[in-house]
Amino acid sequence: MKETVITSGRMNPGIDPVLHAWGWEIPIYLFLGGVVAGILFFAGLYYIRGKSEQYKATVKIAPLFVPAMLSIGLLALFLDLTHKLYFWRLYTIIRWESPMSWGAWILMIVFPLSLMWIATFIEDIFPNWDWKFNFVKKTVTWLTGFQKWMAWGLIITSLILGMYTGILLSAFNARPFWNTAILGPLFLVSGLSTGTAFIMLISKSHEEKSKLGQIDLVLIAIEIFLIIHMFMGFLASTEVQIHAAHMFLGGPYTAVFWTFVFTLGLIVPFISEALELKGFKIPVVIPAMLVLIGGLILRFIVVDAGQSSRWLYKFVEQLQ
Amino acid sequence: MARYAMAIDTKRCVGCADCVVACQTENNVPIGYCRDWIVQDTYGEYPNLSMEIRSERCNHCDDSPCVRCCPTSASHYAEGGIVLVTHDECIGCKACITSCPYDARYVHPEGYIDKCTFCIHRVKEGEDPACVAVCPTHCMIFGDLDDKNSEISKVLRSRKYKTLIPEAGTKPHVFYLL
Incomplete structure (x- = not known):
């Protein structure tokens, strides 16, 4: 028998008794970052494939929501900082070893790029739009010539953004539950899936909705594969990671994860989108909302569970 | 170049926590916080018990995850490999807190991230860190590993020792003599 106590209290x-450095702010940001990555990826993709008119919601309308989503996400990040007045220090240096540093810089690219993208399409969506100043109008007309370049830019930066939200966590080997290379691809795919779900909610075209539903079906299947793979990897790894997996296989996160994320957030939308493909009429709002809520809960659980998994001082486990 | 490290003799430590109090006084650590702490591991079953007592703190690792993940380079290696946080470069993102397998860091009430500094202000003056200086059993040794004749180099050549979770790959520089 071994018992560990911190006698100096x-x-x-x-930090103690269980790490709680990151609260609600980080999962909200990771979720919004994922949705934004999904929206921008498909906007760029369908523009390049020459389907801007056919998939109007994907290419032109959904990106309109991106600046607001990013602003809320960045506000959440800002609220999380404890030394707020020094936040600008992020932009006085680029640190390649720090995922948080690339995150900060990639947002510096994604945010203006999304604004430029929207600006070049805004007259298509609002025919009465008036830029008021002539130089703005001229700049936007000039930018319109670069739409193809911007589309490629969106595809690349959105993939980095979606991936980094997971790598941010997986880079910490101090938290065994986060320390898996699967987390990057998992958050990317989940981000793309929540992005398609968001576009499905606002799209009015049946063809577009059905195409996005099919894409989402594939993305959900990949997500399920990655989640199973992640737990297989943990169970085949070291003691701390086996312990991390057991938090979800009988431990405190079991019910909430397998009910809300796996069943309601992945399996149910997967079945309903598959039935839709077979010709059943299912309102798109059901799978789309389930995917979005599932994606949000996934991030809350992952951020929380990572902080509960540790190497030393397992006092809470000692009590059990 | 020096490489500062600490060796703590678990056979001599009685867990009096003088080091904890000395640190709090020396470094003006806010009330309710601590930069070092005493861990007591008890093995066996009554009446056959054995005990290991350790005074723990930041390990000033050679390969520090906190330095690696810091987005602003506020966390850095200072002279002698001491890991420090520059207060006015720290944004309080807490990445370093989550990256530390020893949970050695915390958010100072003033907002920046704080932790053990190996009392670098004393070390620069040629003194021992406060915790080492006050230890009544002389179980703590602070010194330069690059100096083959330093007390710490000698003791690490002659005694068995361990570090905490070396498997985390951090190359910690607080050694526990067994």
């Missing part, structure tokens, strides 16, 4: 706020 360490109780640093936010």
Whole structure:
């Protein structure tokens, strides 16, 4: 038998007895970052494939929501900082080893790029739009000539953005539950899936909705594969990672994860989109909302569970 | 170049926590926080018990995940491999807190991230860190690993020792003599 006690009584706020450095702000941001990555990826993709008119919601309308989503996400990140007045320090240096540094810089590219993208399409969507100043109008007309380049830019940066939301967590080997290379691809695919779900909600074209539903079906299948693969990897790994997996296989996260994320967030939308493909009439709002809510809960659970998994001082486990 | 490290003799440590109090006083650590702490591992079953007592703190690792993940380079290696946080470069993103397998860091009430500094201000003056200086059993040794004749180099050549979770790959520089 072995019993560990901190006899000097360490109780640093936010650290003990269980790490709670990151609260609601980080999962909200990771979720919105994922949705944005999904929206921008498909906007760029369908523009390049020459389907801007056919898939109007994907290419032109959904990106209109991106700046607001990014702003809310960035506001959440800002609220999470504890030394807020120094946030600009992020932009005085590029640190290749720090995923948070690339995240900050990639957002510096994605945000203006999304604004430029929207600007070049806004007159298509709002025919009475008036730029008021002539130089703005001229700049936008000039930018319109670069739409193809911007579309490629969107595809590349959105993939990096979607991937980084997972790598941000997986780079921490101190938290065994996060320390898996699967997390990057998992968050990317989940982001693309929530992005398609969002576009499906706002699209009015039946053809577009059905195409996105088919894409989402594939994305959900990949997500299910990655989740199973992630747990297989944990169970085949070291003690701390086996322990991390057991938090979801009988431990405190079991019910919430397998009910809300796996069943309601993946399996149910998968079945309903598959039935839709077979010709059954299912309102698109059902799979789309389930995917979005499932994606949000996934991020909350992953951020929380990572902080509960550790190498040392397993006091809570000792009590069980 | 020096490489500072600490060796703590678990056979001598009685867990009095003088080091914890000395640190709090020396570094003006806010009330309710600590940069070092005493861990007591008890093995066996009554009446056959054995105990290992350790004074723990930031391990000033050679390959520090906190330095690697810091987006602003506020967390950095100072002289002698001491890991420090520059307060006015720190944005308080807490990436370093989550990256530390030893949970050695915390958010200072003033917003920046804080932790053990190996009392670099004392070390620069040629003194021992406060925790080492006050230890009543002289179980803690601070010194330069690059100096083959330093007390710490000698003791690490002659005694068995361990570091905490070396499998995390951090190359910690607080050694526990067994």
